[in-house]
Amino acid sequence: MMRLFYCLLILFSVNTFAQVFNQGYTNEAFKNLVTNGITYIKTGNTVFDSVMIETLEDNWKISSFTSIERYKEPEQNSTALFVTHQKPIREHQQDRKNDGIITLMPAKFFDEGADYEHNPVDMTKTLGYMFFNGFHDIIYEKDEYRYLKMMIVCLNQGLTTIKEEEITDVEDLLNSKVSSAVLAKYKGLVGNTLIIHRDQIKRAIDIEKVKASGIRYRLLATEEYQQVLEKKDPSHYVLYFGENKYTELSVIRIETGELIYTKHFPQDYLTIGKKEMKAIFAYFR
Numbered sequence: 042m043m044r045l046f047y048c049l050l051i052l053f054s055v056n057t058f059a060q061v062f063n064q065g066y067t068n069e070a071f072k073n074l075v076t077n078g079i080t081y082i083k084t085g086n087t088v089f090d091s092v093m094i095e096t097l098e099d100n101w102k103i104s105s106f107t108s109i110e111r112y113k114e115p116e117q118n119s120t121a122l123f124v125t126h127q128k129p130i131r132e133h134q135q136d137r138k139n140d141g142i143i144t145l146m147p148a149k150f151f152d153e154g155a156d157y158e159h160n161p162v163d164m165t166k167t168l169g170y171m172f173f174n175g176f177h178d179i180i181y182e183k184d185e186y187r188y189l190k191m192m193i194v195c196l197n198q199g200l201t202t203i204k205e206e207e208i209t210d211v212e213d214l215l216n217s218k219v220s221s222a223v224l225a226k227y228k229g230l231v232g233n234t235l236i237i238h239r240d241q242i243k244r245a246i247d248i249e250k251v252k253a254s255g256i257r258y259r260l261l262a263t264e265e266y267q268q269v270l271e272k273k274d275p276s277h278y279v280l281y282f283g284e285n286k287y288t289e290l291s292v293i294r295i296e297t298g299e300l301i302y303t304k305h306f307p308q309d310y311l312t313i314g315k316k317e318m319k320a321i322f323a324y325f326r
Contacts, residue, residue, distance in 0.1 A: 078105030080115035175283030194298030
């Protein structure tokens with residue numbers, strides 16, 4: 042599998058989210074990212090790396106970026122952008138074979154000679170990260186590149202929101218404020234189509250409630266789902282429901298990759314609840 046483990050030599054922290062931001066506006070690590078930019082550390086997978094670099098060129102707006110080859114060490118004043126892997130915390134997630142995470146971490150924490158594969162990242166030291174497993178149809182590493190635009194745009198959007206709103210809090214409160222800012226910006230947006238992958242109805246969302254709601258939606262198998270992603274219809278949106286010890290629920294516009302709805306749950310949250318489904322459905326009437 043595609044693995045890039047540039048990380049601290051410490052055990053995995055219990056403070057694990059699905060898509061999260063850890064550092065506020067006044068934090069030195071955040072200011073350093075804005076001032077000195079990010080360094081993408083390549084995975085060694087030529088398709089993935091080419092899509093990532095193209096995506097960054099088109100969508101990474103909060104700072105400058107550069108790239109380096111796999112196993113190289115970034116400049117110490119930079120912020121490293123890389124893919125790492127963590128095993129799922131809960132047993133029922135073991136059927137999701139993709140354990141990849143896009144991660145942003147101050148480069149000063151890296152050690153080029155470390156055994157990265159066996160020493161996972163301490164997520165409390167990151168500025169932000171996002172799990173691939175929030176996209177429920179992701180099974181194998183070969184499909185990861187399809188989701189890079191949505192993931193990079195979401196990370197950039199969250200960091201930009203922290204900067205523009207000058208949000209100084211950390212962890213749970215920080216993410217709640219990012220969510221509030223996103224919801225306020227897109228409140229009242231209607232008339233779209235929600236794209237649901239069939240795997241999502243197994244545990245994330247009750248399809249009978251979706252049918253009863255009267256919203257515009259499409260329920261698709263993997264091949265159809267990927268075709269919809271490629272078409273980038275501006276009216277199509279997908280669900281992101283990333284769960285580990287904590288949970289992040291988002292609705293993402295396929296065309297642009299931007300969040301129009303996002304809610305952070307600082308607790309174990311197994312399925313999308315009635316209240317959250319009602320809030321999401323408002324966008325698709």
